[in-house]
Amino acid sequence: xxxxxxxxxxGIAMGSIYALVTLGLALVYGIMRILHVAHAAVYTVGAYAGxxxxxxTGNLFLAFIGAMVLCAIMGIIIERFLYYPLMKYPxxxxxxxxxxxxxxxxxxCRLVAGPYIITFPAKLPFPEAHIGGIFISSTLMAVYCITxxxxxxLWYITTKTSLGLAMxxxxxxxxxxxxxxxxxxxxxxxxxxIGSAIAAIAGILVxxxxxxxxxxxxxxxxxxxxxxxxxxxLGSVPGAVVASLLLGxxxxxxxxxxxxxxxxxxxxxxxxxxxxxxxxxxxxxxxx
Amino acid sequence: MITIGTLIAIQAxxxxxxxxxxxxxxxxxxxxxxFFGIGAYTAALFATKAGLSFWASLPIVIAISALIGLLLxxxxxxxxxxxxxxxxxxxxxxxxAIFRYVPFxxxxxxxxxxxxxxxxxxxxxxxxxxxxxxxFLFLVIGLCYWLKKxxxxxxxxxxxxxxxxxxxxxxxxxxxxxxxxxIGTAIAGIGGSLYAHYMQFISAGDFSFPISVGFLSMLVxxxxxxxxxxxxxxxxxxxxxEIFRPLVDYRILLYTILLLxxxxxxxxxxxxxxxxxxxIFEPLLRVKR
Numbered sequence: 253x254x255x256x257x258x259x260x261x262x263g264i265a266m267g268s269i270y271a272l273v274t275l276g277l278a279l280v281y282g283i284m285r286i287l288h289v290a291h292a293a294v295y296t297v298g299a300y301a302g303x304x305x306x307x308x309t310g311n312l313f314l315a316f317i318g319a320m321v322l323c324a325i326m327g328i329i330i331e332r333f334l335y336y337p338l339m340k341y342p343x344x345x346x347x348x349x350x351x352x353x354x355x356x357x358x359x360x361c362r363l364v365a366g367p368y369i370i371t372f373p374a375k376l377p378f379p380e381a382h383i384g385g386i387f388i389s390s391t392l393m394a395v396y397c398i399t400x401x402x403x404x405x406l407w408y409i410t411t412k413t414s415l416g417l418a419m420x421x422x423x424x425x426x427x428x429x430x431x432x433x434x435x436x437x438x439x440x441x442x443x444x445x446i447g448s449a450i451a452a453i454a455g456i457l458v459x460x461x462x463x464x465x466x467x468x469x470x471x472x473x474x475x476x477x478x479x480x481x482x483x484x485x486l487g488s489v490p491g492a493v494v495a496s497l498l499l500g501x502x503x504x505x506x507x508x509x510x511x512x513x514x515x516x517x518x519x520x521x522x523x524x525x526x527x528x529x530x531x532x533x534x535x536x537x538x539x540x
Numbered sequence: 541m542i543t544i545g546t547l548i549a550i551q552a553x554x555x556x557x558x559x560x561x562x563x564x565x566x567x568x569x570x571x572x573x574x575f576f577g578i579g580a581y582t583a584a585l586f587a588t589k590a591g592l593s594f595w596a597s598l599p600i601v602i603a604i605s606a607l608i609g610l611l612l613x614x615x616x617x618x619x620x621x622x623x624x625x626x627x628x629x630x631x632x633x634x635x636x637a638i639f640r641y642v643p644f645x646x647x648x649x650x651x652x653x654x655x656x657x658x659x660x661x662x663x664x665x666x667x668x669x670x671x672x673x674x675x676f677l678f679l680v681i682g683l684c685y686w687l688k689k690x691x692x693x694x695x696x697x698x699x700x701x702x703x704x705x706x707x708x709x710x711x712x713x714x715x716x717x718x719x720x721x722x723i724g725t726a727i728a729g730i731g732g733s734l735y736a737h738y739m740q741f742i743s744a745g746d747f748s749f750p751i752s753v754g755f756l757s758m759l760v761x762x763x764x765x766x767x768x769x770x771x772x773x774x775x776x777x778x779x780x781x782e783i784f785r786p787l788v789d790y791r792i793l794l795y796t797i798l799l800l801x802x803x804x805x806x807x808x809x810x811x812x813x814x815x816x817x818x819x820i821f822e823p824l825l826r827v828k829r
Contacts, residue, residue, distance in 0.1 A: 287622055334804060343622055344568045348760055349803045351753050356796035363789060475633065475749065478626045486622060518637035521630030525615060528627060 257386055259508045260501060265392050267500020268399035269461065272454035274477045274484070274492040275406065276447025282423040282487030283443045285343065286335050287478060289350040291451055292470030293357035294330075298323045298452030299459040299469065300365055303372055312374050319456055320449040327448030328441055336437070354474055362467040369466040372459035395457055402450055403493065409446075410489070419443060423487065472517055479524040499523065542670050548778035549673035550734050555758045555770040556680045557727030560687065562756070563765035565720030571612075571628035572755045574635035575725040577747025579605045579732025581639060584651040584742055594657040594737050598730070605729025606722045613721035617714055632749045639744035650743025657737050673734055677771070680727055685767055687723070761802055 273295055280288040298319045306315040330353060338346040376394035380387070410416035421429040422439040430436045459465045480499060484491030499520055506519065558572045582604045586597035612631050639645045646652075657672065698706035703713050736742050754777065762773025780798065784791040 281622075285622070287625065334800075337804065342568075344562075344570075344625060344756070345760065345803065347570075347625060348753070348757050349800060352757070352796050352800045352803060355750075356793060356800060359793040359796060363793065475629055479630060482623060482626050518634050521633050524630050525627060525634075528623065529615060 254386060255508075256505075259504050261386075261388060261392060263501035263504035264497065265395045265461065265500070266504055267497035268395050269454055269458055270473070270477065270480060270500050271493045271496035272399060272402060272450055272457070273473050274480045274496045275402075275489060276451045277477050278481050278484065278487060278489045278492035279443050279447045281481055282489070283419070283426075283440055284335060284339065285487075286339070286346045287343070287350065288330075288335075288447075289347065289474050289478070290330055290353035290357070291447065292474030292477070293354045294323050294326050294448045295451040295455040295458075295473065296361055296467065296470040297326060297357060298448075298455030299372075299465045300361060300455075302452065302456035303370060303459060303465050306372075306374055312376065315374075316453065316456060319452040323448040323452035323455075324445040327444035327451075331441060331444045336440070354470065358467050358470065365465075365467065367467060369464045371463050372456075372465055373463070374460050376460060391461055395461060398453060398457065402453060406446070406450075406489070415442070476517065476520045479520040482524050483520075483527045542666050544778065544782055546670045546673050546738060548774055549670065549677050550731050550738065551755070551758070551778060552771045552774040553673070553677050553680050553731035553734070554728045555755050555762075555774050556677075556684055557724040557731065558755050558759050559724075559764065559770045560684065560727065561720050561724035562759060563769075564687065565717055567717055567720060568625045569628045569724075570625050570749070570752050570756060571630075571632035571635070572724075572728060573747045573749065573751035574612075574632045575605060575609055575728040576732045576735070576751070576755075577635060577639060577742075577744075578608050578725075579729030580736040580742050580747065581645055581651070581732075582729070583733035583736040584654050585645075587654050587737070588651060593655075594733065598733060601729050601733045602726045605732070606726040609722050609725025609728075610718060613718050613725075617717050617721075629749060629752075632747075632752050636744050636748050639747065646743070650741060650746075651736075652741040654736050654740045654742070656740065669738060673738075676730060676734060680730065681767065681771070683723075683727070688767060757799055757803070761799070761806075 273291065276294075277288055277291050280286060280291070301322045302315040302319040305318040306312055309315070330350075334349050334353065335346050338349060376390055378390045378393040378397060380390050381393060382388075410419060418429070418434045418439050419442070421432070421434060422436045422443075426436050429439070458469070476499075480495045481487070481492050483499075484493070484495035502523070503519055554572065554576045557575070558569060561567050561569050561572075579601055582601045583594070583597055586592045586600060587594070590597075592600075615627060641647065657669070698709070707713050735746075739746075758773035758777045759770055760773070761776060762771065763769030777799070780795055781791060784794050787794060
């Protein structure tokens with residue numbers, strides 16, 4: 253029983269990290285209808301930037317801020333120079349561009365930082381907890397707290413502010429939004445900034461959680477998060493979060509208890525095809 | 541040189557198959573390497589476990605690839621556009637995982653010891669194998685040409701451009717999408733079979749998702765829906781890495797950046813509508829006529 257609860261806690265942590273990466277993807281898809289595979293590259297860069305700033309200054313807070321700023325800039329560059337000019341083409345043209353960007357950035361990381369795994373020896377300043385014999389480490393605690401606060405801030409921005417109103421309007425109909433005086437290109441850029449900054453947080457958290465940073469750390473999340481936004485309903489942010497949490501818990505428990513012959517990374521896709529057959533708009537998507 | 545040529549010819553066959561699915565029927569597929577792999581694994585299993593020759597197993601390989609294409613095509617017709625892209629990515633990952641983890645398919649070690657193809661008792665290698673691949677490539681291009689001229693292609697074209705309008709005209713989208721899927725995967729199966737017999741050793745990594753991306757970028761680069769586009773795209777993307785080989789470490793980076801530039805500035809493909817190549821060569825062709 254105790255083991256099960258600990259597995260569950262780990263699963264929630266996994267799911268939270270998936271959710272942080274998937275969020276950006278869902279935001280971008282919602283507003284631009286582009287599958288932003290290169291998001292995983294932004295996340296890798298975030299992890300590296302955080303690591304280097306942490307080594308340089310010794311301050312974890314600075315590392316988070318620096319990585320977020322760098323990733324936000326990267327997000328805008330990708331949006332301005334690749335996606336925006338390609339928006340009028342069929343969706344697979346920007347998709348191929350995006351996959352190419354992912355490969356190119358992975359190569360840059362490999363050339364700059366070397367192909368080996370680097371450790372991330374940071375300690376997050378969060379308390380540990382013992383509840384009825386169950387131990388929650390400070391890293392787990394940090395993952396929970398940071399994810400919860402990011403989700404809360406995002407929820408607040410999108411539902412309570414005029415910026416959020418403009419974002420929602422743009423995602424529903426980009427040309428109608430422009431007609432009502434919203435600078436929709438600006439909103440698209442802001443979406444990229446928010447999504448990429450969250451990806452940076454996710455990158456640093458993954459680096460600390462597994463204590464490793466390596467050039468291809470984005471490859472598996474790149475495609476797994478695609479499956480997650482489908483399961484959640486394309487473009488639905490709450491759906492993406494729920495799907496991520498379910499997958500994190502499902503993966504950890506299935507791998508721990510059921511001895512299945514398939515690797516855990518295939519699970520997401522099997523779940524995805526199952527969901528598509530049963531409810532093709534995803535668990536929280538609206539049928540368009 | 542011959543090795544590169546042979547591999548390019550084999551890949552061009554697979555990309556032609558992809559062209560039938562993506563270019564003719566407008567069904568985006570990012571899992572083509574999986575079907576290529578299914579062809580290769582079927583051929584390899586028949587050759588090593590049942591001792592069949594390439595020629596004897598080829599019809600069976602085509603049939604099995606087409607059948608699996610039909611089975612995996614069924615979920616794909618329920619979804620469209622972005623959903624379809626992600627579903628096919630999923631199919632690719634699942635198929636690769638099955639090849640890698642099921643002992644029957646050789647597991648992580650792959651399958652080795654596949655015999656070379658014999659033709660009237662002569663074992664083909666080097667240049668003669670290259671010629672064999674070229675023959676198959678031309679057969680496949682011939683098939684594509686015939687398809688392009690046929691009623692099926694007209695129906696597929698109508699579905700690609702405007703599915704609802706096409707279905708009101710009595711064209712069944714399901715039927716023709718599946719037809720394109722089956723033909724495309726069968727062609728990929730031929731390519732896979734040649735690949736298995738050429739490499740003599742295959743493992744799951746040869747058919748992973750990046751290979752699918754490669755196939756699709758070859759197709760998009762060459763020009764979707766055109767007859768020679770797939771061949772041109774494969775040729776360019778097949779030769780580029782060889783040119784960059786002296787650069788060792790920077791090779792993949794340069795390759796991806798070039799691909800990125802080409803996608804960014806020629807999204808319709810080099811032979812597609814409105815491309816630079818078309819603009820240059822179209823007037824010449826018109827004068828000839």
